[in-house]
Amino acid sequence: MKTILASLAVAVETGKRNDAKNLTQSLVDKGMAPLDIVEQGLVPGMSAIGNKFKKNEVFVPEMLIAARAMKECMILLEPLLAKAGIKPKHTVVIGTVQGDLHDIGKNLVSMMLKGANFGVIDLGANVDPSKFAAAAKEHGASLIALSALLTTTMPAMKTTVDAIRASDMAKLKIMIGGAPISQEYADQIGADGYSADAASAVDLALSLVGETH
Amino acid sequence: MTIPVHPPVGGPHPLPPPGDSAEPLSHWLETHGHPLNTRCGGRGLCNGCQIRVESPAGIVTERACQLTASDLPADLTRIQIPLTSCRDASLHGVTVFELRNPGPPPPTRPGVGLALDIGTTTVAGALWDFSTGRCLAEAAVANAQRRHGDNVVARISFSIDHADGLGRLRRALLNETLRPLIAGLCRDAGIAPAAITQAVAAGNPAMLHTLAGASLVGLATFPFHPVFLGDHHLTAADHGLPFACPLDLLPALGPFVGADITAGALASGLLADEPPALLIDFGTNGEILLKHAGGYLATATAAGPAFEGGRLACGAPARPGVISSLTRENGVWSWTLTGGGNGRPAGISGAAYVDFIALGARDDLINAFGRFNRRHPGVITVADAAPGAGVRVQLTEDLYVSEADVAELLQAKAAIAAGVTTLLELASIRATDLHTLYVAGGFGYHLQPANAQALGLLPAMPLDRIALIGNSSLGGASLLLHPHQRPALNALLADTHVIELNQIASFGDHFTDALSLPD
Numbered sequence: 094m095k096t097i098l099a100s101l102a103v104a105v106e107t108g109k110r111n112d113a114k115n116l117t118q119s120l121v122d123k124g125m126a127p128l129d130i131v132e133q134g135l136v137p138g139m140s141a142i143g144n145k146f147k148k149n150e151v152f153v154p155e156m157l158i159a160a161r162a163m164k165e166c167m168i169l170l171e172p173l174l175a176k177a178g179i180k181p182k183h184t185v186v187i188g189t190v191q192g193d194l195h196d197i198g199k200n201l202v203s204m205m206l207k208g209a210n211f212g213v214i215d216l217g218a219n220v221d222p223s224k225f226a227a228a229a230k231e232h233g234a235s236l237i238a239l240s241a242l243l244t245t246t247m248p249a250m251k252t253t254v255d256a257i258r259a260s261d262m263a264k265l266k267i268m269i270g271g272a273p274i275s276q277e278y279a280d281q282i283g284a285d286g287y288s289a290d291a292a293s294a295v296d297l298a299l300s301l302v303g304e305t306h
Numbered sequence: 307m308t309i310p311v312h313p314p315v316g317g318p319h320p321l322p323p324p325g326d327s328a329e330p331l332s333h334w335l336e337t338h339g340h341p342l343n344t345r346c347g348g349r350g351l352c353n354g355c356q357i358r359v360e361s362p363a364g365i366v367t368e369r370a371c372q373l374t375a376s377d378l379p380a381d382l383t384r385i386q387i388p389l390t391s392c393r394d395a396s397l398h399g400v401t402v403f404e405l406r407n408p409g410p411p412p413p414t415r416p417g418v419g420l421a422l423d424i425g426t427t428t429v430a431g432a433l434w435d436f437s438t439g440r441c442l443a444e445a446a447v448a449n450a451q452r453r454h455g456d457n458v459v460a461r462i463s464f465s466i467d468h469a470d471g472l473g474r475l476r477r478a479l480l481n482e483t484l485r486p487l488i489a490g491l492c493r494d495a496g497i498a499p500a501a502i503t504q505a506v507a508a509g510n511p512a513m514l515h516t517l518a519g520a521s522l523v524g525l526a527t528f529p530f531h532p533v534f535l536g537d538h539h540l541t542a543a544d545h546g547l548p549f550a551c552p553l554d555l556l557p558a559l560g561p562f563v564g565a566d567i568t569a570g571a572l573a574s575g576l577l578a579d580e581p582p583a584l585l586i587d588f589g590t591n592g593e594i595l596l597k598h599a600g601g602y603l604a605t606a607t608a609a610g611p612a613f614e615g616g617r618l619a620c621g622a623p624a625r626p627g628v629i630s631s632l633t634r635e636n637g638v639w640s641w642t643l644t645g646g647g648n649g650r651p652a653g654i655s656g657a658a659y660v661d662f663i664a665l666g667a668r669d670d671l672i673n674a675f676g677r678f679n680r681r682h683p684g685v686i687t688v689a690d691a692a693p694g695a696g697v698r699v700q701l702t703e704d705l706y707v708s709e710a711d712v713a714e715l716l717q718a719k720a721a722i723a724a725g726v727t728t729l730l731e732l733a734s735i736r737a738t739d740l741h742t743l744y745v746a747g748g749f750g751y752h753l754q755p756a757n758a759q760a761l762g763l764l765p766a767m768p769l770d771r772i773a774l775i776g777n778s779s780l781g782g783a784s785l786l787l788h789p790h791q792r793p794a795l796n797a798l799l800a801d802t803h804v805i806e807l808n809q810i811a812s813f814g815d816h817f818t819d820a821l822s823l824p825d
Contacts, residue, residue, distance in 0.1 A: 108675070149693040152713030154720070154821035155675055161818045192527025194808035197817060218808060219528055244463035245526035 094125060098134045101166075105138030108158030110165045113138075117166040127173040132210065135163050135170075139208030143292035156291060157197070160204035167207060181212035183302045186228045187238040188216035190253050193246035198271060201291045202238060209295045211236075222253040226260035234265070235302050238294070239284075241271040250274075251282040258283065266301040270294055309375075310384040313340055313392075318384070324375045331357070332370035335387070336453065342391050344371055344453070354616075358386040402751055403781035406575035406773070411439055412788040417503035418442070418495075419787035420488065420549070423566060423780035424479070424509030424517065425449065426458050426590055427614060427623075428748065430780045431487050433495045433502075434787060441784075442495035450482035451475050451516070456611055457590045458512045458525075458562075465522040475516040480545055484517075488548060499548035506554045508783040510564030510591065511535065514555045517545070528806070530561035536799075556786060557795070559595075560804030562606035567593045569782025571602075571798055572791065574744040574775050582735045584726070586764075587778065588613055588747035592722045598733040601801035607725035612718035613656035613749045619695055620705040622653025623748075629654045629705070630752050632661035634669060637684065639701050644752075651702050657752035659715050662699075662707050664757035667823055671699060674823045676712040719763045720820035725807055726765055727816040732805065737765030746778040762824040 097116055104113035120130050142159045145151045185206055189199050196218040203213050214232050216224055225237050237257060241250050254267055268286040269279050279287035286301055288294040308320035324334040332342050332355045343354035348371035355370040361379040368377075370391075378385075419434040430446040454464040454475060465471040492499045507514065511532050515522055518540055524531035538555040540547075547553060556565035567587055571577050576585050576597055585595040592609040595602060615621030615628075622628045626645035633640050641658065643651060654662075666672035671682050678685045678697050688696050694710030701707065730737060743764065745753060755772045758764040764772065775781070785791045807813045 149696075149710070152676070152694065152710060154713050154716045155677075157818050158675065158821055161815075194528050194806060196808060197814055200814060243459050245459055245466070249527065 094120065094123060097123075098130070101130070101134035102138035102141065105135055105159055105162045105166070106141045108155060108162050110158075110162040113162040114165045114169065117169050121169065121173065127170045127177060128179050130166075130170060131174070135166055136208050136210065139163055139205060140295075143205060143208075143295060146290065146292045157201055160201050160208075160291075163204055163208055167204075181210055183210075183236065183298075183304070184212035184214060184232050184234040185236040185238055185298060186214045186216065186225055186232065186234045187240070188220035188225065189218035189240045189242070190246055190249040191219055191221055192249050193241050193243055194218045195240075195242035198242060198291070199238075199240035202240070202270065202294045205291045205295050206238075206298055209299065211298060220253075222249070222256035223260075225253060226257045226262040226265070229257075229262050229265055236298060237265055237267045238298070239267065239269045241269075241274065244273045247271075247273055247278065250278075250284075254282050254284055268294070268297055268301060309378070309382065311335065311338075311340065312384050312386045327376055328374055330371045331373045331375070331385075334375075335370060340387060340392075341453065342370055342387070344456075354391065356388065356391050358388065360384050360386060402776035403573065403778060403784075404773075404775045405573055405781050405785060406775065407572055407785060407791075407794075408575060408578050412436075412790065414439060418497060418501050419784070420491070420502045420505040421780055421783035421787055422484070422487075422505070422507040422509075422553075423569075423777055423783055424484075424507055424513040425566070425779070426461070426510065426513060427452065427456070429479075429483050429487055430777055431491050432780055432784055433491045433497070434784060436503075436787075442497070443491045444780075445487060445490050445494065447483060447487045447490075449513075450478040454478070456616060458510060461516070462512060462522045462526050465516070466526060472516065472519065472522065476519050479513070479516055480547075485546070485548070500550065502549035503551055504554075504787050505542070505547075505549065505551055506556060506783045506786050508556045508565040508569040508779045510566060511558045511561055514538065514558070514565065518555065525561055532558075532561050535560070554786075556783065557799055559602075559604045559799070559802045560606075562591060563593050563595075563604045563804055566779035566782075567595050567604065568795060568798065569780075569786065570744075570746050570775075570778035571595055571782070572785055572794060573778040573781030574746065574773075576742070576744060577794055577798060580741055582733070582740050583742045583744070584729075584740050584765075585744040585746060585778070586722065586726065586750070588722070588745070588750040590614065590616075592725060594722075594725050594729055595802075596729045596733055596735070598735055600733075601803065602798060603729045603733055603805055604802050605725055605729060605805040605807055607721045607807055609718040609721045610714075612659075612714045615653060615656055617714055618654070618659065618711045619692075619708055620654050621659070621711070622655060624655040624657065624752050627652040629658040629701070631754060632658045632665065632701070634665040637669070641701070651705055654701070654705055654707070655752060656749045657754070659707065659711070660761055660763060661754055661757045662701075663712060663715060663823070664754075664760035666699065666707075667760065672712065672823075674825075676709065676716050676822070678709055678712075716821055719761055720817050723762050723765075723820035724813055724816035727820070728807055728810050728813050729805065730765075731812065731816075732810070737767050740765070740767055741771065743767060743772045744778070745772060745774050746776065748777065750774060751776045760823070762820055766824070 101116040266285045288297040417436040423430045432444040433442040520533035540553040558564045581597045587593045629641040630644040695708040698706040698708040
């Protein structure tokens, strides 16, 4: 099983989605617990590519290809995790703000967060500001992540932060990201954190929920 | 005290130091008549605005957008602006177009027509003599709005975020771009501007909105509410244009699928073709129009500026002196320059990058994910390079391609390829079934189709069905100077369904598929 797990980590890291899916299925067939497959196969694979990304050894295309390999594995594992009653320690609500339809960057962050054992509630793109706090309440989330890809849709990020702060979920941590976003903007609109890319988004999420790693 | 600035042409130009100590030197140079190529929007992501800072300690090359006066050495001897850093006045290939639409030539009549293609990057125009049917002059100039951002979204933001933003965009386009262009065309043609009797403009909705002085707010966020999409007529006098006839703005298909595609559909001959046929107009927004048995599907896809050389370490638009195509024989790269000649290459055009990736993959320098083969003698590793630029292939003494460049190009390629795949899928058409593929746009005109197919940028189909048609927006605007052509557009306008790619569930998957090279 150890060698299969190691192969799975490599398949995720190198974006070989069919291999990754088959290896996941064979581990399930051998009776391995789904959480162990996530923690010992998928997570090492995603963190390996995330670390390479931070060192400029790989670029966005390979990150996206790896994330999709992981997604295919998660499609197999998520029902099994739910059936086993496994609840991730932390849940994050994520979405692209109102007026913005772009979701490729947001989807990558979703997958990276799943790869770090977060429960992820993905509200999609063009999300009404009031929906974030409501979803966080419903799912017991401890973190909200907002994405905006355009300079024209950045203002909706402020509207959304204001809506969350005015709700009964006002104390929730909020992190933001997207091509035109900066730390300065995060400070300006009262978000708790900003990350420049999907790999550092995981570090930020962990630190915002009080996990050190 | 002055700062000695040495532009590439003309003598030294001593300038007063910037009044605002936080002002980037690129901005300061521009206000003194030396606009630099700030194609990444002054974000320090490209080398477009590099200047040489000289002092007794030596010469340092720096990005002017990232420097302020306080960064200059106290014993500065001079600032040199290399030719490659100047914002180019005109781009090659944007006045080349083919008129392929069938039908009899227009009847002759007195008068002179002005056709305009108002692009985000470049504005092109042509003057036509109706009495002979001849083109009297054609020219292109850079859109002066570029100083306010290198893409449509940046311009829309500028109009909203700055006091009189729309007015500043409008004046940049009218006073600094169109009027000099029209004056130059008339000079070349030997006519007075007042002799123009008919004028037609194509362009994307954001450009036509700024020209008309219409608010861009409705183009900023989804769902989009443009002020106008259909035919629009501007009174020349209200806009300070030097002729008496109105300027007719052609109708768009959607908020981001503009009149440039409407015009291109006519010029290419697509409107008269047997379906299925496809038109791809390459620009920072790639626009795609598919004719299928039941009508038309159109979309826009955000390719970004990579194919125009933007955000690439040695990238440049296809202007004279820039590498326009690459070949590789027996492990040796050779190139041709835009406009010919044997000079020292000043940059790499988008089309040459396509050649690079196709040939690099063929010869095992690059794998399917765009990673360089570090064991290949053609690949070198440079210490102390900018992030992502350390592993590279050196093409000339000055010019190289890095893994980061290839990653940028693969994302631009994926945006176009996924757009095409999604439209074909929605219409249940295989690429090999396409009767014709028209490739329009300045970048498209310089493409080598076989290499573009090796990259997956153009769909796999027989090469003899692919036509490079140049600036079909200018071509279509020229045709539409003749009123009898206008009814041909009605079916297109009535039967086109515009697709928002981000709302199609499979688009993201197609995008990820297209990030690597085809098998």
